[in-house]
Amino acid sequence: MRSRADNSLAERKRQLVADELRDAALMLLATKGFDAVTVDDIVAAAGMSRRTFFRYFASKEDVVVRFLADTSADIITELAARPPAEPPSVALRHALWVPLAACNDHPEHSERARVVVRLILDTAALHARWLERQIEWRAELAAELANRRRVDPHTDPYPRMAAGMALLALDTVLQRWQPGDDEQHLAELMDQAFAVVAPALDAPAASQAAG
Amino acid sequence: MRSRADNSLAERKRQLVADELRDAALMLLATKGFDAVTVDDIVAAAGMSRRTFFRYFASKEDVVVRFLADTSADIITELAARPPAEPPSVALRHALWVPLAACNDHPEHSERARVVVRLILDTAALHARWLERQIEWRAELAAELANRRRVDPHTDPYPRMAAGMALLALDTVLQRWQPGDDEQHLAELMDQAFAVVAPALDAPAASQAAG
């Protein structure tokens, strides 16, 4: 019972097919727009069958969103690894930096990522799917934050809202980044966005629970 | 060129059909779950044709989301009407109270609204669509907030993020309200949620713009 991603013999092939599909899809979608491209177009470009596409991706949206959203576990891990005494705003900033770091370090990935971000923000269906993914992140971040503050996430709105504010900051960064010019600005944009929510993230944990 | 909702002769009929469709849809969806109900089921229950359904609602999701999300204009109007000197947290709290006021005043509507909220929060596709609608609200709220603070929404992340935080508060209220017991708690939940984001909403407008 091997659980994926272990032996290179067949798994390499799988990855190759997935990459081929993803590359073909992103190229077509980015140039023609989301609605103007059918799955048939994608598989034709990749030289595979329709059925195969859906074996690798749950939906047409999935190809695009997965490209940005596969790093959920890393974010939580990073947050859990931050020192407990660190202010939430700093810990969250570091955690959400994880998915952005790859773009920041590898400009060749960055360009493609920016195209995908633009595509997501411009396409209602994709934007919705992206937000859906963010909801999962928010729940996981909230659980970890509740753990940090030793509060009950069912009675205290803080964890959920703090997670939401952090993701709002990320969203704002992405929205301001995509038309941009220089990757180095990413860190600066994050700082600006987190500066706005920091007063709420780091407010003393008093009175607001009660209820 | 009358723009809908003026003469009662034909418009009443339209509204009647829309209500019939909506009622049938909500009843089925709430009891059987979103994915288990097809549009055919809905129109069969309402005694109309499939095609008619799509003349009134853009999609199956639309029936549900529109039930909660048709009040965008009222929210903006309320925000614009708040005194300019009022802190953003207070003004936004009042603005977002508008759609909730109806539920609070009419318990018979409240019960149905709560069912719809539960349905939306439980269904990924609906939740995403709901957030998509919120994005529009956020943009409109942000524009109004930028107007209030006399800042440029393109360089200052505050307006967009403040709007996002307010909607996050609303989201949190809805999430904590639906399993609840008493409608009067709505106001209290709003107060709690806004207390969390208030420190950021009302922070002095300094340094964070720059860039």
Add this chain to the structure above:
DNA sequence: CACTGGTTGACACTGAGTGTCACCGATAGC
């Protein structure tokens, strides 16, 4: 009565997504 504007149902169509099955290639056991 004929005319007009708006609504409706029936039908056909595209496209997403799923289930099924036969096939193919590689590996394991004889």
Add this chain to the structure above:
DNA sequence: GCTATCGGTGACACTCAGTGTCAACCAGTG
């Protein structure tokens, strides 16, 4: 070397969402 098996694949048929089209209908109006 032959065969059983197993994962992946393509072909096909199917459901369902959503759209375009058209003929029929039902006011109100000349």
